[in-house]
Amino acid sequence: MASGINQDSRPDGAFPEAVGKDEPLQGLPERTASPSARTMTERGLVGLTADRALVSAFKQMQLEKDAQKNWDLFYKRNTTNFFKDRHWTSREFEELRACREFDSQRLVLLEAGCGRHPLYLPERCSAFQCDLTKDDLRDRVPEASVDVVTLIFVLSAIHPDKMGSALENIWKVVKPGGLVLFRDYGLRDHAMLRFKPGNKLGANFYVRQDGTRSYFFSKELLAELFAGAGFHLVSNDYVLRETVNKKEGLCVPRVFLQSKFTKPARDPDHSSSRCSGT
Ligand SMILES: C[S@@+](CC[C@H](N)C(=O)[O-])C[C@H]1O[C@@H](n2cnc3c(N)ncnc32)[C@H](O)[C@@H]1O
Numbered sequence: 001m002a003s004g005i006n007q008d009s010r011p012d013g014a015f016p017e018a019v020g021k022d023e024p025l026q027g028l029p030e031r032t033a034s035p036s037a038r039t040m041t042e043r044g045l046v047g048l049t050a051d052r053a054l055v056s057a058f059k060q061m062q063l064e065k066d067a068q069k070n071w072d073l074f075y076k077r078n079t080t081n082f083f084k085d086r087h088w089t090s091r092e093f094e095e096l097r098a099c100r101e102f103d104s105q106r107l108v109l110l111e112a113g114c115g116r117h118p119l120y121l122p123e124r125c126s127a128f129q130c131d132l133t134k135d136d137l138r139d140r141v142p143e144a145s146v147d148v149v150t151l152i153f154v155l156s157a158i159h160p161d162k163m164g165s166a167l168e169n170i171w172k173v174v175k176p177g178g179l180v181l182f183r184d185y186g187l188r189d190h191a192m193l194r195f196k197p198g199n200k201l202g203a204n205f206y207v208r209q210d211g212t213r214s215y216f217f218s219k220e221l222l223a224e225l226f227a228g229a230g231f232h233l234v235s236n237d238y239v240l241r242e243t244v245n246k247k248e249g250l251c252v253p254r255v256f257l258q259s260k261f262t263k264p265a266r267d268p269d270h271s272s273s274r275c276s277g278t
Helices: 035-050 057-065 067-077 088-092 094-101 160-173 219-228
Strands: 002-006 109-112 126-129 146-152 174-185 200-202 205-207 213-215 232-245 250-262
Touching: 057 067, 088 094, 094 146, 094 174, 109 160, 146 160, 160 174, 160 219, 174 213, 219 232, 219 250
Parallel strands: 109 146, 146 174
Antiparallel strands: 002 109, 002 126, 174 250, 200 205, 205 213, 232 250
16 A cells, blocks of 8 residues: 655556456446447446345455455565556646656656555655555645645545545645546446456445455546545546457457546635646
8 A cells, every 4th residue: 555755657547457247337438349349348237237245244344454465465466567557647647747858847746556566766756655544644745745646546446435535635735736646447347347246345346356446436426526525626537448358359348537636726826836846
């Protein structure tokens, strides 16, 4: 559950998936897909309605207790294969690109839930461990000091009941006028449709075989969560991708949600510049 303060950016949308399966279908993104991709989706939808049983309350408590341990084990098992390409973040988030292009433009960036793979040169980065749902970020990061927070495939790993408090924690360290850049799993992503019965924890919330959990977001829910913590919406859109597995002849439709939120400036006449300072 590491976080890092950096002056750079992050990885492409596809976090590895162990298993799959799920449910309700509000806010469904429009999709243009190849026939094979569509076939996969329809199969998934049949599964969604079939799987109503939830993992027991006892098992769910255990999963919450072991959340950090299960991520640590995940990173032990997956040492080198994932998270190699970090360039997509600059492509997708212009704020990160702009701040990279000019040496004089530095920003304080908090990469929340960056995992165990260092993405930044050590001299530009200070890494620390933090549970966003329990530890006050201000113990490590000065209040209202961060220009940009990245929250990439992290909120989905947090229990829905605790997502709000994680965002409130982040709010405290963001500068007025600062941004949160968000990307995560969208409702009806292929990973969601693949979950088998017995993996469902709640609405749009699943556990993988390795004990790590994943929530699948609708635009509406995400906007509500951020608004609840005091953020203003800048953008909030589904991103549709297709992953082609030529060997297996499969075209897999992916749905991500990519969004930006800002902490409103206290005084509109003196709002801070996002890409200045050090
Ligand atoms: C799917 S991985 C994504 C890692 C990284 N952001 C990436 O995109 O490669 C989810 C990450 O969220 C972290 N995480 C889960 N719950 C957390 C929490 N309560 N506080 C901080 N980090 C958490 C995990 O440790 C893990 O590194």
